[in-house]
Amino acid sequence: MNLLDWLDDRTGYRGLLRRALYEHIPGGARWRYIWGSTLTFAIFVQFVTGVVLWAAYSANAQGAWESVYFIQNQMLGGWIVRGIHHFMAQATIVLLVLHLMQVMIDGAYRAPREVNFWFGLLLLFLVLALSLTGYLLPWDQKGYWATKVATSIASMTPVVGPSMQQLLIGGAEYGHLTLTRFFALHAGVLPAAVVLLIVGHVYLFRRHGVTVPEGAEGAPDGNFWPDQVLKDGVASLIVMATVLGLVLWTGGAHLGAPADPTEPYSAARPEWYFLFLFQWLKYFPAGWEVIGAHVIPGLLVGVVAAMPIIGKWRLGHRFNLGFMFALLAGVGMLTWLANAQDAADPAFVEAKIEADERAARVEELAASPTGIPPEGGLALLRSDPLMQGPEIFAARCSSCHRFNGHDGLGDIPTDEPSASDLAGFGSRDWVRGLLDADRVASAEYFGGTDHARGRMVRFVQRGLAQLTDEERADLLPKVVMALSAEAGLPAQAEADAADAQTIGEGRTVMQSEPVNCVRCHLFRGVGADDDAPVLTGWGSREWMMGMIHDPTQDEYYGDNNDRMPSFGADEDLSEAEIGLVVDWLRGDWYEAPDGR
Helix, strand or coil, X not given: CCHHHHHHHHHCHHHHHHHHHCXXXXXXXXXXXXXXXXXXXXXXXXXXXXXXXXXXXXXXXXXXXXXXXXXXXXXXXXXXXXXXXXXXXXHHHHHHHHHHHHHHHHCCCCCCCHHHHHHHHHHHHHHHHHHHHHHHCXXXXXXXXXXXXHHHHHCCCCCCHHHHHHHHHCCCCCCHHHHHHHHHXXXXXXXXXXXXXXXXXXXXXXXXXXXXXXXXXXXXXXXXXXXXXXXHHHHHHHHXXXXXXXXXXXXXXXXXXXXXXXXXXXXXXXXXXXXXXXXXXXXXXXXXXXXXXXXXXXXXXXXXXXXXXXXXXXXXXXHXXXXXXXXXXXXXXXXXXXXXXXXXXXXXXXXXXXXXXXXXXXXXXXXXXXXXXXXXXXXXXXXCHHHHHHHHHHHHCCCXXXXXXXCCCCCCXXXXXXXCECCCCCCHHHHHHHCCCCCCCCCCCCCCCHHHHCXXXXXXXXXXXXXXXXXXXXXXXXXXXXXXXXXXXXHHHHHHHHCHHHHHHXXXXXXXXXXXHHHCCEEXXXXXXXXXXXXXXXXXXXXXXXXXXXCCCCCCCHHHCCCXXXXXXXXXXXXXXXXXXXXXXXXXXXXXCCCC
């Protein structure tokens, strides 16, 4: 007795396979029967890829995003596995709807198949629940805020709503417990329920057999193997190829910036298969959302669940088909409206662009030599001058200053600036404008301040005007280079090194006639202490940090300070926040090497 005979003797597997594969199909194998098998295949792929992802995933608020980043960018083949899992989830919903419509059209929901129809309906809701719970697991901005919206809809449920929401999120705030509960549902409870439903669904299907469509009663019969298996295999292959094509075309599933409860996400939207409900709720005023979120959808689901009973009537089947097509058309129309309104909404488009920029930036930072710190991926953004600098500037500095004419975030304030424009501060171009008689008293520099009538403006407009054309052409470029070199800007490091000799000559010019900056300023140990900023290290990080901390210090403006707040001394900004603004103004942040 060989091994297979021994195994069959102990298990009877050959009989089981024979009963499974050689099932009789009245009317023969048909392409319209593929939807159930392709759906089972899609769910199987979801389980396999889900287990692989589970092996590398960390279900905690401190490590969830970081582990997904690892899967997406560092794990061998991780981005493909995650992409398949992501797009196959969406394909599963499409296949479920197609399978449901095939069942409806063929009348396979009527007696004696009512229970099997209800099993299929429950399976649809379980798959939607799997998609909803999986949406949060990357712990990125999009998933975090979209889940917050979804659970707020659950809270509208009469009587049990608030308790249901608290049970889902694990307390009053979204955090570690929310993530672990959603993971437990997504990876444990819901898949187990899906498996049980599929087993029951297949059992009932085998019990009652195939519903032969109208017009096929006289066709020759067939068998599941090999006739229908071939069609199912081809259809499953097409589904897999389509999903793989989407993965390769899009680069896999998107990963946004880490979830930040302090940073509202205006571009938060559910996935396309829930977008119709998002749009639907827009038509209900405050206080009436429960009607749109629960009452009307509950009635619609009740009608669908009652279709096996309605189908017993003479015109019941036609009513059911008309109702389902109308329902799908309504869902499609609401989805289209949601996308169209978003595309025409400048605020949404801007928020989407900003979210994409933050996602790209945090990925760039995570790929830096220092990698992700122990504090997590969110710390990368919170310590990044490129992201945080303009936000702090817009909130605390733009009431007086501008950055290239705007508030640092691209918006143009309605009031006039009362202090200099700080775009390019310390650079050669900025210093060149400072020493330009036509610009020094403009809004770019001192035009909005009391210094517009001060000694610096008079020196530029009158003192430098006395220079001959030859002196102006020879001396001013050297002064510009020398003063700008004090800032030590990263973007000018190579230029400063190349012009070291000219910079040295400029320092001499600054301390001597006819420029004589040390008449008012202290520069490299030479000059006066006359309520004018020290020019040694002018524009450097240390100089700017001290200036923002307290401009009334002697090395800055002293008693001659014009309304500049002491942000650090008054504890309006922390040293870390001042550093972020300074580094942003200086263009001092991490950038990935070219070609990376």
